[in-house]
Amino acid sequence: MKTKKIEKPDITKTVIQELTKNDQGRKQKRGFWKTVEIPLLAILTGLIIGAILIASTSETVYAAFATSFWNGLWTALKEIGTAYWALFTGSIGDPATIATAFKSQNPATIRAAINPFLESLVQSTPYIFAGLACALGFRAGLFNIGVEGQLFMGAAAATYVGYSITGLPGYIHMPLAFLAGALGGALWASVPGILKVTTGGNEVINCIMMNYIAYRVTTWLLTGPMTRPGTGGMPISPLIQKSAEIPQFFQPPIRFHLGFFIALGFAVLVWWLLFKTTWGFNLRTVGNNPRAAKYAGMSIAKTTILGMAASGALAGMAGANEILALNRSMAIGLSSGYGFDSIALALLGNSHPLGVVLAALLFGVLKNGATRMMVVSTIPIDIVTVIQAMIIIFVAAPAIIRSIYRLRKPSTEPLPAVTLTSMGGGK
Amino acid sequence: MATSTTTIQRVKIGEISAARKISTGIIEIFVGIFIYLVFASKLAADAMTKFVMTPGGVSVGKMADWIIPSRLTLIILTVICIVIGIYQLIKGFGKATNGLMGLVFLCFIFSFLTWQASGKSLNLAGMLSSSVLLSVPIVLGAFSGILCERAGVVNIAIEGMMLMAAMMGAFMGSVLQSAWLGLLCGVASAILLATLHAVLSIKYKIDQIISGTVINIFSTGMTSFISQKFLQVHQQLNNPVMFSRITIPVLSEIPLLGPILFNTNFYVYLMIILLIIIQVALFSTRWGLRMRSVGEHPKAADTLGINVIKTRYMAVLLGGIVAGLGGTFFTLGSVGRFDEVMTAGKGFIGLAAMIFGNYTPVGALGAGLLFGFADSLGSKLSLLGSAIPSSLMSTAPYLITMIVLAGFVGKGHVPAADGKPYEKEG
Numbered sequence: 001m002k003t004k005k006i007e008k009p010d011i012t013k014t015v016i017q018e019l020t021k022n023d024q025g026r027k028q029k030r031g032f033w034k035t036v037e038i039p040l041l042a043i044l045t046g047l048i049i050g051a052i053l054i055a056s057t058s059e060t061v062y063a064a065f066a067t068s069f070w071n072g073l074w075t076a077l078k079e080i081g082t083a084y085w086a087l088f089t090g091s092i093g094d095p096a097t098i099a100t101a102f103k104s105q106n107p108a109t110i111r112a113a114i115n116p117f118l119e120s121l122v123q124s125t126p127y128i129f130a131g132l133a134c135a136l137g138f139r140a141g142l143f144n145i146g147v148e149g150q151l152f153m154g155a156a157a158a159t160y161v162g163y164s165i166t167g168l169p170g171y172i173h174m175p176l177a178f179l180a181g182a183l184g185g186a187l188w189a190s191v192p193g194i195l196k197v198t199t200g201g202n203e204v205i206n207c208i209m210m211n212y213i214a215y216r217v218t219t220w221l222l223t224g225p226m227t228r229p230g231t232g233g234m235p236i237s238p239l240i241q242k243s244a245e246i247p248q249f250f251q252p253p254i255r256f257h258l259g260f261f262i263a264l265g266f267a268v269l270v271w272w273l274l275f276k277t278t279w280g281f282n283l284r285t286v287g288n289n290p291r292a293a294k295y296a297g298m299s300i301a302k303t304t305i306l307g308m309a310a311s312g313a314l315a316g317m318a319g320a321n322e323i324l325a326l327n328r329s330m331a332i333g334l335s336s337g338y339g340f341d342s343i344a345l346a347l348l349g350n351s352h353p354l355g356v357v358l359a360a361l362l363f364g365v366l367k368n369g370a371t372r373m374m375v376v377s378t379i380p381i382d383i384v385t386v387i388q389a390m391i392i393i394f395v396a397a398p399a400i401i402r403s404i405y406r407l408r409k410p411s412t413e414p415l416p417a418v419t420l421t422s423m424g425g426g427k
Numbered sequence: 428m429a430t431s432t433t434t435i436q437r438v439k440i441g442e443i444s445a446a447r448k449i450s451t452g453i454i455e456i457f458v459g460i461f462i463y464l465v466f467a468s469k470l471a472a473d474a475m476t477k478f479v480m481t482p483g484g485v486s487v488g489k490m491a492d493w494i495i496p497s498r499l500t501l502i503i504l505t506v507i508c509i510v511i512g513i514y515q516l517i518k519g520f521g522k523a524t525n526g527l528m529g530l531v532f533l534c535f536i537f538s539f540l541t542w543q544a545s546g547k548s549l550n551l552a553g554m555l556s557s558s559v560l561l562s563v564p565i566v567l568g569a570f571s572g573i574l575c576e577r578a579g580v581v582n583i584a585i586e587g588m589m590l591m592a593a594m595m596g597a598f599m600g601s602v603l604q605s606a607w608l609g610l611l612c613g614v615a616s617a618i619l620l621a622t623l624h625a626v627l628s629i630k631y632k633i634d635q636i637i638s639g640t641v642i643n644i645f646s647t648g649m650t651s652f653i654s655q656k657f658l659q660v661h662q663q664l665n666n667p668v669m670f671s672r673i674t675i676p677v678l679s680e681i682p683l684l685g686p687i688l689f690n691t692n693f694y695v696y697l698m699i700i701l702l703i704i705i706q707v708a709l710f711s712t713r714w715g716l717r718m719r720s721v722g723e724h725p726k727a728a729d730t731l732g733i734n735v736i737k738t739r740y741m742a743v744l745l746g747g748i749v750a751g752l753g754g755t756f757f758t759l760g761s762v763g764r765f766d767e768v769m770t771a772g773k774g775f776i777g778l779a780a781m782i783f784g785n786y787t788p789v790g791a792l793g794a795g796l797l798f799g800f801a802d803s804l805g806s807k808l809s810l811l812g813s814a815i816p817s818s819l820m821s822t823a824p825y826l827i828t829m830i831v832l833a834g835f836v837g838k839g840h841v842p843a844a845d846g847k848p849y850e851k852e853g
Binding site: 143223384385389393 | 583631633636637638641642644645647648653655656771772775778779816818821825826828829833
């Protein structure tokens with residue numbers, strides 16, 4: 001497939017064929033259920049596996065099984081129920097509390113009751129940015145596994161602009177700091193992009209290396225040039241100026257902030273860029289079929305570097321958002337694996353902005369709920385990572401889901417949104 | 428998806444392009460000048476550098492300390508680099524280009540050390556000894572990568588396999604109170620992950636990088652989960668029996684080399700044994716030839732009656748075993764307990780070592796030792812109170828990896844069918 005020779009010199013025809021070939025699968029109207037079937041079943045299966053993990057690592061369940069089988073089974077189900085109920089109330093809210101709050105008609109009480117849900121939105125905000133970053137990369141045929149590092153650099157840049165510039169009004173300073181974050185991420189991401197174009201170095205390994213470098217560089221920045229005066233070299237930056245903060249809507253402890261809507265705005269922007277502009281068309285063509293793109297006269301080099309930079313900019317925004325809206329200063333250990341999660345998000349959302357937003361909401365809910373689950377039933381928060389890994393496996397290999405649920409193979413297999421040139425594939 | 432015609436393009440190994448000949452020469456001269464300007468010119472003429480040549484805590488195979496005049500040494504090194512560079516520019520070294528580039532690199536490192544330790548003392552032998560130890564997981568990771576990629580399966584899941592093996596090694600090593608059983612369980616867990624990778628990428632044909640990434644994510648989550656649920660709660664579950672140091676009689680008494688290579692960790696010997704086995708198996712047996720043919724041109728191999736799918740499964744599983752051995756090094760050979768995400772990217776650096784080493788075991792060993800040295804250098808320098816902050820110094824292995832990947836050190840030979848799922852034409 002890769003090295004099929006073009007015998008006839010009729011390049012125009014080839015280009016048209018190549019360009020239309022890949023869209024046929026997508027153009028076919030598929031029912032709504034057919035589109036969401038695999039992701040939904042993947043999530044369900046992931047949760048079931050999570051449940052098995054919860055039950056099989058619980059000491060009380062084993063103790064109950066020692067008395068009798070049915071007792072053990074009942075305890076296992078109870079444990080799972082308690083855990084997932086905690087996940088639900090922690091991320092959406094306790095239905096009973098919400099009902100009484102609405103009856104009281106007191107806005108403050110209602111806000112407090114639905115705060116778990118608002119907090120889930122807060123948690124999903126960086127996921128939206130990071131997921132969009134990865135999705136954009138996938139569309140360009142790039143595996144941006146370096147979201148984590150770009151996020152760190154974006155956060156560092158946003159923090160620096162946030163605390164060092166004084167005397168600006170909020171409507172200038174905040175966007176400026178936010179854009180600095182985007183720029184930091186974009187510059188960091190463009191390095192693997194440029195290396196890929198100029199030397200053919202695979203972006204996956206380069207991005208991973210850049211992640212480790214970013215982590216160490218920010219450690220150096222936070223203990224050296226950007227350290228907070230008077231902390232004696234503690235790895236923490238000064239607080240950002242009030243004017244650079246992304247405003248939160250309500251009084252603490254409710255942290256719901258404008259960043260969520262900024263993220264949604266960027267999701268729309270990415271959708272528009274990808275599907276409604278020439279740039280997006282070029283990007284998707286390069287990602288889908290670099291050979292056709294080349295024959296059509298598109299610059300693969302330019303698209304690759306720009307694609308990587310745009311992806312990095314979104315990743316940088318994820319970092320900037322965390323600093324400007326929530327943390328207000330940068331410390332080590334800022335990100336908890338958004339980089340790897342972003343891959344899961346992009347795959348789950350089929351690299352479509354709408355899909356990514358939905359996936360990000362799910363991850364936000366899972367993460368927020370897992371914190372409560374940890375408090376209630378001492379289940380480590382890392383279970384979410386395991387569930388996420390399972391979800392990616394099932395989304396990436398739908399054949400597994402089909403064989404579990406005995407689904408029929410669709411007549412037209414939709415093309416995967418992810419077509420990557422693997423390591424040996426070179427350029 | 429059928430591959431109609433596949434052309435194998437191969438650059439003759441050892442062929443050096445004109446551009447590379449010149450650029451290498453320029454870099455070598457630049458290194459020489461750099462050594463003089465940055466290191467040598469600012470030192471006092473009578474400053475001395477003391478290198479301790481016996482690792483700490485060793486009683487056999489002692490060697491006298493080595494005291495050299497700093498400035499003179501640096502000037503000599505400058506001259507060596509420039510001479511090599513000029514010769515490279517004018518005539519070129521042909522096949523030996525990479526080797527001499529390596530020599531220049533060594534000169535650079537050595538002059539850096541001489542500069543840093545001038546007026547102080549540095550335990551060079553201790554540093555080399557810790558380099559060898561630090562390189563163990565990198566080299567084993569690289570071996571694992573070689574086994575997989577020679578058969579055409581990209582494996583970036585080595586990191587995850589190592590992490591899982593490290594955790595299982597610590598856990599079962601503590602429960603069963605035996606290092607060997609811990610090792611066995613660790614390897615078994617890595618094999619399970621390798622099976623998953625093989626099934627996902629060979630049977631279900633999902634992108635091999637995605638499959639690898641998923642396994643890495645899964646491993647991180649699973650090991651942290653078990654660590655928090657059990658290992659941190661019950662400390663006795665995270666206290667495995669470790670492999671003890673093995674001293675080889677007679678050989679361990681050789682000065683310098685003895686303490687580093689023959690009076691050391693079980694895993695260093697394991698690494699050397701694996702090196703020999705894999706090198707011989709890959710390049711001198713029919714089995715190895717078949718495996719490599721599957722990685723180069725699966726269709727041709729299939730036509731000749733080699734079972735491509737089976738070969739690939741086997742390669743990935745063998746890779747899993749080696750990655751598992753590498754993973755258990757962390758808990759059973761080095762640290763003695765499991766910490767979350769303790770592999771810290773060693774698996775990925777192993778992949779870089781594999782690429783740097785041109786997909787050969789011997790090359791991978793060399794590259795792995797280099798990365799191990801860079802690691803050990805970083806930690807030693809922070810002790811010496813270097814001018815360069817240790818957090819920046821510790822980026823060195825990653826930077827070197829990127830430079831290597833960028834092909835400044837020469838492009839290696841990638842198995843032609845690497846990363847491409849094989850589909851039989853029906």
